[in-house]
Amino acid sequence: MKRNTWQREAVREALDATEGFISAQALHSTLHATGSPIGLATVYRALGDLATSGEADSLQSPDGESLYRACTTTGHHHHLICRNCGLTVEIAADEVEAWAKRVAARHGFTQAAHVVDVFGLCENCTRLAAGE
Amino acid sequence: MKRNTWQREAVREALDATEGFISAQALHSTLHATGSPIGLATVYRALGDLATSGEADSLQSPDGESLYRACTTTGHHHHLICRNCGLTVEIAADEVEAWAKRVAARHGFTQAAHVVDVFGLCENCTRLAAGE
DNA sequence: ACTGGTTTTGACAATCATTATCAATAAGCG
DNA sequence: CGCTTATTGATAATGATTGTCAAAACCAGT
Known part of the structure; x- marks a missing residue:
């Protein structure tokens, strides 16, 4: 139980x-x-x-x-995450949304959920890294 | 060197x-x-x-x-993964590629890596799930 | 081919997230 | 309330990956 x-x-x-x-x-x-x-x-x-x-x-x-x-399922969106400092920016992703569904369907997949997150270095950390 | x-x-x-x-x-x-x-x-x-x-x-x-x-293939691509059986299908993702880069740049991010994976149920598992 | 300066290697320790253990606790049923 | 049993949580165990550092290997120049 x-x-x-x-x-x-x-x-x-x-x-x-x-x-x-x-x-x-x-x-x-x-x-x-x-x-x-x-x-x-x-x-x-x-x-x-x-x-x-x-x-x-x-x-x-x-x-x-x-x-x-x-x-x-409601209010779906994606993230842009700084690999260094953890800063997270929310991003809309309608394009990707449609793409994911299309691709999944093409391969016979159903119930497609997708994980679309972009990791990178934010402006700040880019500068810090450059100064190393 | x-x-x-x-x-x-x-x-x-x-x-x-x-x-x-x-x-x-x-x-x-x-x-x-x-x-x-x-x-x-x-x-x-x-x-x-x-x-x-x-x-x-x-x-x-x-x-x-x-x-x-x-x-x-030289180049980056993504995956379509069955949540149930683990089957993995490779997918090209030029669209997403471009999108990710654009979005990252718009927010001042550099060195954008991205995690773009689509989870779903493959044909087989869809059938199995339906029969449950 | 020999030598010098540097990179790379590899055995092992260290790290870090995650999982297993298991006695103690608490949920839900009557 | 009391009983049965799932759940908790401190800690040990696990297992993949990374760091360490002396020894070996690579490459360029001679």
Whole structure:
């Protein structure tokens, strides 16, 4: 039987309150910062469950972390993320939206969700890197 | 200066000889199996270099391993991944390529790498899911 | 071919995210 | 309320990847 615990609720809420993707570790930190004494292992378990049940999307960041996101079909958008300082800019992506659907259909895929995120260096960090 | 060593050659050849994606660990094992005393760290370095120079493609498996593949077409492309069975189809993504670069530039970002992967259910799994 | 300056290698330690362990806790049912 | 059992959480374990650094290999110049 599946039980409802405040921990699972907390993870779900924290994920909902997060813009874009977040790592399990980061989510755990966030929860701790707000006073929740939730355990790290529990965050991993809760995120895994959410991903399995389809309530959350997961993807792997370029450096191998698993990132999670609350699955909201409404208000879909994408992100431009600074690899160095973490600055995140939201971007609309209608073009990509259409493209993803087209490509998926062409290959017989259904229920296409897509992960379109751009990692780069923001203006600031570009300058810093150049000065190295 | 970049030097040519038999180790780097060996990695490149082993990668060329491999169908599809392979993990660094697996490639190391393969090399050892053929008698090459190459070190694990060296395989990682060589693969990283190949990926950086565009001679190899890399992606993350669902369980967090980095997988590499000899890059047949010069150029970058993306993947269509079945959420259920893991089937991966390669897709060209010139449109997205251009879009990503444009968006990044518009926001002052440089060195844009992007994560553009489409998850869905492949034909097979769609049928299976329907029958559930 | 020999030598010098540098890069590369490779064995192993270190790191980091994630998973397993397992006793203690708490959810839900009656 | 009490019982059964899923869940929690501190910590150990795992496993891939990266860092370290002395020794070996590469390449250019002689």
